[in-house]
Amino acid sequence: MSTTIADQDSYDPFDQAPAEEPVAEQLPAADARAARAARARVAAARLGAEGVEGVVVSWVDNAGLTRVKAVPVRRLEHAAAWGVGAAPCFDVFLVDDSITTSRHIGGPVGDLRLVPDLGRLTRLAAQPGWAWAPGDRLTQEGTEHPGCQRRFARRMIAEARRRGLELRAGIEVEWVVALAGPPAEPPVYPTHGPAYGFHRLTDLSDYLRDLLSALDRQGLAVLQLHPEYATGQFEVSIAAEDPLGAADSTVLVRQTVRAVGVRHGLRTSFAPAVEPDGVGNGGHLHLSLWRDGRNLGQGGPGPHGLTTEAESFLAGVLAELPALLALGAPSPASYLRLVPQRWAGAYQCWGRENREAALRLIPGPPDEGPGSANAELKCFDAAANPYLLIGGVLAVGLTGIAARRALPAEVLDEPSEHPGPAIPRLPATLATALAEYRTSTLLREALGDPLYEAVSAVRQAELDLFAEHTPEELVAATRWRY
Template structure:
């Protein structure tokens, strides 16, 4: 049966796309195609199809126990009604996401939607949540989010049971670039081979720390790209005998790894940046400011989605350039939201906002879906954005921060989850099934790490992410 998927500019015949995937897989000598998803704890998981039966599985999917969306990063099973040993869903590929994996021999990858046995979206699927938010923004507000995840990550060697940074070079130094040059070169080639456009690269502040950014894309594609990016970086690094870690704080004495989220709001045709106003403060439109105000309003609970691990809150500290306060400002890297300075002569296209309270332990679909839900609430309630902060908010006294609502962000995942449980807007947007399973997974993580020492926490996060 012919099926099609439509966005604002294109219609894709999925049957034709599936046929093209099979033909390409055969032509390139693939033996396995990985059906990948991201779970509620931000861990990328999946199953693989051999070439026999691939055509059918591209349409009907691969079976998966309903329990998997209740699994934690430690492979513990959270107690969630209906997410135990009985029941199945299907991992149904989105054919538009298929790529050949340059880092794995004879292997392709495709990203999936979780579906019930009768073909409906599975209510605990983060990708389905993001799709709903994208559709809501377009239908109700003529708004299409363009976004880019901007991850930092650390390259390490394993020595015995310890993960050790590959260097002790300085921030932006060519020494750091040269030490990592061979693996970075292969990563760039692998990303480009999968259709991702590399923008910038440099060695970051922490030992062994790298930052390599790719071009923005429509919201769903941006989240898809982040999954493929993480897989590519880790896969290429392993081929060099190295480990690439996206953990928020892989080592206690080194800079943390953020995954700053850049976004701008365009009309559905993506011809007009609706966050831009030439006469507005910092070139921000009223709509853009309302969207930002919504994010700041919900940020105490939203960080449970964007800074999603126990380890995240070691990074989210004052004066670490990681954003510890609910504040915003122009090019203020200590605020939770940064109004990025536009490029001269390209102001209308380049005005965008950066959420710094974000890291790669988050499921990017859940994270970006939550950001959109919060921003739309700001638009719908016509919220007023607090005054810009043009200094490090930590240097303000408590009374000054209170006047502008620049309170301290949660200092633990436990605190963030409690805030999320009180945020009816985010819970309603996520839906009962996703919200319940997500919170259950995080609360089991919180309990597990509370019973262990710091060494266990660092090791589990540096390896799992």
Template sequence: MTLDLPPAPAAAPDLAARARADGVRFLLALFVDLTGKPCAKLVPVEAARELQDEGVGFAGYAVGAMGQQPSDPDLIAIPDPASYTLLPAVREGLALVHCDPHVEGRPWPFAPRVILKELLRRAADRQLELFAGAEVEYFLVSRGSDGRLVPADAHDNAARPCYDARGLTRMYDHLTGVSSAMNALGWGNYANDHEDANGQFEQNFAYADALTTADRVITARYLISTLAERRGMTATFMPKPFADQTGSGMHLHLSLWREGTPLFPGDQAHGLSTVARRFLAGILAHAPALQAVLAPTVNSYKRTGATSTRSGATWSPRRATYGGNDRTHYVRIPDGNRVELRGGDGSANPYLALAAALAAGLDGIERALDPDTAGHPELPPTLLHAVDALGADQVVTAALDAAGPGVAEYFAGLKREEFFDWHGTVGSWEHDRYLTAF
């Protein structure tokens, strides 16, 4: 009797052999917590085999927002060899590998990469694959003589600096260093530009499957930050470092595929298919709750709540609207191949952002929602409002809880605490407004 057995899974790449062949001396075994903070250990190549077979341990409570107490067992970071990334631009002989934290042999449900992988697995059960592109915007800043934050380029002071060729040229060494590093990794960097605010830049790379793109966003932030520090600057992904300037977004270009075929192009409005329109409608329907994940800081709402900037435009949506090639919408449709979700900012955790957006879109497909009848709710005015919307949204909450219960509640608690910590501070605005007002 002959049994038809499924093909054996492909063997994981040999991390130790690959690292030695590349002349790597140390591996940065890295993961992020729920806030997106990168956490890592440097592992010498001599221990690469142990890293791949056994992982490397962390005190989870010390890591940060990972749902652990001091008494809990260690987080064991298990590397994904497919994410192996050489980083000679940072240090010769250095490579990075993204990891999935485990506790007592099981994937840890509070780990953002684990959450995204679970959502992608559920989509795969429906023969769906999410592809994503991410626009990484950031500021290059330094401290002035009075201690205040200023653009690192003292000559970058034009009222409308967007696309300024001279500003690009003055930052040539930094921008080309990042671009060359991205292209050496095969990311397909295709544009580097001066954005709308003084000191603000964007560096784009090609889209990929959602997990790869999320890994690359984390790697790009690390790469950009370390190369900026080398030149005496600070790269910040803070959404709104300057009150009178445009903020930094992290726009996500999303599309669904099945067996190598894109599902979004169609013959309906804006060149979209029925599947694409329903996916879009799901995002619009869940937009208020999504903002707790896409714009997860107090500072985020200084960006989306802005009414004007020095350049004359905020480039950030205030309502959950959609339209064609129009950058004022929450969801822009540049063409029939994708939709661009513009609610996210530079503080967003890319794993959580993609997981939540995917869940919202799939809900729209499942319920056959229509974007023209989904409503166009106002976006939350503060982080506290966004967290309240999250708590009332079962779909986005379930996305955060995809790998295990309690994550959404824990995340919401962290964000409420962040809001009230900010609310409890007294600053110069209050001194200026109230000190002699009464």
């Protein structure tokens, strides 16, 4: 949860209470507009006094790219009240900025209003003179745009709360840094230290120190920062938040990583594959299910202390993972990463602390407290739209609870060498994942036809776009896009 402009003097970065729907959104349209304008007027005055000149408002498209509109700080009040124009065709943009179409969304006609969420308005520590807020996309009449991924996540969170459930989540952010250069050039790494080695922290200590400082000044509670397996690769983990906050924080963390890198002469790749035969960048989702302040991942009768509800939630997610990959591993390049024996979660199975399983159960140290138990979904990567990912996981998990699903037998060893029945692989190509997605009535109902079909259209168009590419060409085409 980041420090917002309205509450910087009293903010507790370790407060993990779920973010409520903004009060303005619960009012009639005209009153909501007036409430947003009044709040923005106060925030703009404070920002201006602190030297901020512009406010970036972001959304994430179905290809997984963060798109933005920016306004001068003096226009924040108007933007909060009326939004900023943003065409609906962005829902069918591809990773290379070409455009496809779908049955409900596409073409040059129409407009939306991108409305900043002032509850997450944050001064950007690595970009002096700038602030940021995530945006919700509404129609010109002020109603919900059915293709808005952030509003989809909101709906699923609201459905969980209606059932008395709360999800706490965090997305690990992995990236690779290289020396700045032309986009067509392959990466030239600023460090060649060993995986997880102290060498890398030494080689890039100024960069990483500035990154920690920037994240902290933005109110993001860093749990750990470390070198990862691949050359030039790092990972940062942020404290668990409410699901919408976790998705917003993922956007902010990535923007901060990139901005700090620019100031150090580095370029950043969050692409799922940076080298054709490398391990790539994951976007692992950690989650825990709560009811009435109790973590349902411990103290129950199920495997390793899971309550019945938590087990059914995870069983619902595990069963739907092949279709969920169309949201969480959305690029053809994702499947260069999602291969066995790289701890990418390529098998549709679960296990306690099993890093090769798609679903890793983490009971946590027994005396660490109620927040330690969680589950990690390892098969997702950094090309995913975090709002689609979190909304989709909530949708299938809640259905698992309703159906009282149970987890299959636990896999205690390397899945590829399992002595019993063969453990099913998750889809090995985007085409296979897309076929699973297209048969998922569950995801269609949760997303709604316009968003569901726009996602399908983008996935198919990117499959067609890269159909003749070799792995090397695919990596080169996508390496610096994410």
